Structures are given as C-alpha cells and as structure tokens.
Amino acid sequence: MSGLTLTPTQILAGVGVLVVLLWVWRAGARRAKAAAEKTRSGARLVSLAGRVLFNAGLIVAVQxxxxxxxxxxxxxxxxxxxxxxxASHALTRAMTVTTVDTSKRGGRR
Incomplete structure (x- = not known):
C-alpha cells in the first residue's frame, strides 16, 4: 500500500497557500462591499434630489x-x-444638533 506521504514542509506550505487564498478572497469581498455601498449612497443622493425637485415643482404649481x-x-x-x-419644520430638524451621551463605564457595549 503506497499512501500519500508529505513532509512537514509541504504540509506547512499547503496551509500557507490556503491562508493566502482565504485572505485574498476576504479582501476582495470587502472591496466589493465598499464599492457597492459607495454606489448606493450616490444613488440615494440622486434619488433624494429628484424627489425634492419634484415636490418643489408641485408646490410651486399649486401656488x-x-x-x-x-x-x-x-x-x-x-x-x-x-x-x-x-419647510420650517424640515429646516429646524436639520439644523438641530442632537447628541447621545453614553457612558463607557461598566465594560458593556
């Protein structure tokens, strides 16, 4: 019976290759997630601007x-x-500064 024989160096090299592949895969996933989030935030801004302009046009037309x-x-x-x-309600809410003061005592998050 001739089984597969590997030296400890070969096993260590194989584990190292697996770790590097896992690291590259995770880095790619993080990069893809960051790119998707950037695209979504840009689309949200355009969508918000479109809704604001439409509503402003509607108000002006009725007036x-x-x-x-x-x-x-x-x-x-x-x-x-x-x-x-x-408009005054929206501006007041946008310009009001609110803070959440949390205590870092107790060790709980």
Whole structure:
C-alpha cells in the first residue's frame, strides 16, 4: 500500500497557500462591499434630489394656480402657509444638533 506521504514542509506550505487564498478572497469581498455601498449612497443622493425637485415643482404649481386666479384669502393663506410650515419644520430638524451621551463605564457595549 503506497499512501500519500508529505513532509512537514509541504504540509506547512499547503496551509500557507490556503491562508493566502482565504485572505485574498476576504479582501476582495470587502472591496466589493465598499464599492457597492459607495454606489448606493450616490444613488440615494440622486434619488433624494429628484424627489425634492419634484415636490418643489408641485408646490410651486399649486401656488401659481391659486395666486393667478383670485379667490378667497383663506385659500391663499393655506396654499402659501402650509408649505412654509413644512419647510420650517424640515429646516429646524436639520439644523438641530442632537447628541447621545453614553457612558463607557461598566465594560458593556
């Protein structure tokens, strides 16, 4: 019976090759994940900008119709005031600084 005989050097070299292959595979996976996240964040920004522009155009169109056709002053106040309230709410939330103070005592994360 002639079995497979390997020297300790050959076994160590084989294990080393497996470790290097695993390391290269994981590095490639990390790089691919980072590239995908970068693409997603860019797409989110474009999507957000598109939605903001569409909603702004919709608000301007409704305001233009109400202002160009004289009607009640309450309707005009609602059409001009309601978007101003939403805009002020969004700006206030965006400019408000909030912090979460956590204690690092106790050893728990």
């Amino acid at each position: 233009w119709v109400v202002i160009s056709h004289p009607s009640s002053s309450w309707l005009r106040l609602a059409v001009l005031g309601l978007p101003a309230l939403f």
